[in-house]
Amino acid sequence: MVKYIIDSEVSEEIQEIINSGFIENNDTVIICCPTHVFQSEFKKFSVYTYTTCRYRLLNKIKQFSYLFYLMVKFRPDVIFSGYPLLKHRITSLLSLGRVKHYSYLRGLFADPKNYKGFSDFLYLKLLNYPKLLKICNFQCDRIFTVSKINVDFLIARGVLPLLITLIPPPWLKLIKKRREDNLDCAGGKGYIYFVTQAFSSHSFKDAAASQIKFALKIKGYLDADCIDLIIRKHPRDYTNYEGLGFFVNKVSSYDFISSLNVNDILISPFSTLAAEASYFGIRVIFYSSLELDNIYSKIYERLGIKPFYKAEDVCNEITLFQSDNNYGPDLKEIFFND
Structure with a gap:
């Protein structure tokens, strides 16, 4: 024992x-x-x-x-x-x-x-x-x-x-079963989520500021089209996004991934959540900035990901994603599968 x-x-x-x-x-x-x-x-x-x-x-x-x-x-x-x-x-x-x-x-x-x-x-x-x-x-x-x-x-x-x-990954088997039992995952209204990282908690102050700045720019473009940008926070990200005018999704990690449907879109830097979403066929738009490149440029190169550096380009990509369900990088092979 x-x-x-x-x-x-x-x-x-x-x-x-x-x-x-x-x-x-x-x-x-x-x-x-x-x-x-x-x-x-x-x-x-x-x-x-x-x-x-x-x-x-x-x-x-x-x-x-x-x-x-x-x-x-x-x-x-x-x-x-x-x-x-x-x-x-x-x-x-x-x-x-x-x-x-x-x-x-x-x-x-x-x-x-x-x-x-x-x-x-x-x-x-x-x-x-x-x-x-x-x-x-x-x-x-x-x-x-x-x-x-x-x-x-x-x-x-x-x-x-x-x-x-x-x-x-022990949680993916559980979530796969949940998604198979949830018919809403196959379709329905799509939502746009901005996935955050815990940059401040890991002493990346400049990256944390860049993340907020990028999210606000995307929000500005989407607001003009009456489209909501929903924040999906990292568990160790303590930023007050509500105070910045965002909607924040607060459900548990398991519930969030289990409920994503094929019309949802995630905007994210390289992240575990982006890989999880891609594993289940959810579309991910990767973005970066000069500050984030200091953290992610090597992994983007390794995985063949070409991130977007302008909020306007991300919003244009959203339009492409909404018209082509098969568009976007496939990260299914990131996780070990025995």
């Missing part, structure tokens, strides 16, 4: 860690998450929640302190995180290796040479001290991930291949 602390800021990560065969029925599970992430299905486990505030540094200190407290209190065998953060590595290392750190990476990573934020700069500083690299984000004891793109990213960041396990 193994005792786990599952620590994540995203409800889907927790759900999939619990339900995807990583954990046996007789294992002990303690969940640590923000209050707003809590789901009713977590009640069958011991759950410890905390509130967050607007100040990022205070949140990080609070999250690390709470996780360390739970490790001391429960003495788990494994801390199982979604995205691996510095708090997970430090907590594991402070146990002197007794507590292992596993990570489940469901999101897609674009470029291993994208260095931004404290954890990445720490990694660069420690490259000349290999024995100290264990403290860095991706240096887990085991990593489970859903795409060869991520495997390449991890190896480039110094992760040993034998520590990486490639798995099919």
Whole structure:
């Protein structure tokens, strides 16, 4: 029997860690998450929640302190995180290796040479001290991930291949069944969604500003034609889009993808959601900017995607998409399929 602390800021990560065969029925599970992430299905486990505030540094200190407290209190065998953060590595290392750190990476990573934020700069500083690299984000004891793109990213960041396990995305099978049972997915009124990324949360301030600017420009063009642009926010994007005059879709990730129909259109940079939508035949228009190119140009080149740089061109592309259901890039092969 193994005792786990599952620590994540995203409800889907927790759900999939619990339900995807990583954990046996007789294992002990303690969940640590923000209050707003809590789901009713977590009640069958011991759950410890905390509130967050607007100040990022205070949140990080609070999250690390709470996780360390739970490790001391429960003495788990494994801390199982979604995205691996510095708090997970430090907590594991402070146990002197007794507590292992596993990570489940469901999101897609674009470029291993994208260095931004404290954890990445720490990694660069420690490259000349290999024995100290264990403290860095991706240096887990085991990593489970859903795409060869991520495997390449991890190896480039110094992760040993034998520590990486490639798995099919566990949520896509569930959503496929939902979509088969939902006749509305086959047609109906199409909506236009602008997919955001959590640039601010990952210290890409210029990209975050560019994202808002681009969305406002597209909104201006579509408003002139009485067409709504609906924001689909990344779970870690805390921008107040309602205050900017947007409609915001707030349903869960599973419900959102399950309900998309063939006439819907997503406007997105490279993102996990764009790949999920393409997997189910939903059309995606990729956009970029000079700021976003610093993050995504390599992955666009790898996948043969030619993004649009002007809001007017995106809106013209929407017209083409609405007249041709087979138009647009196909990203179905991004996810691992055994």
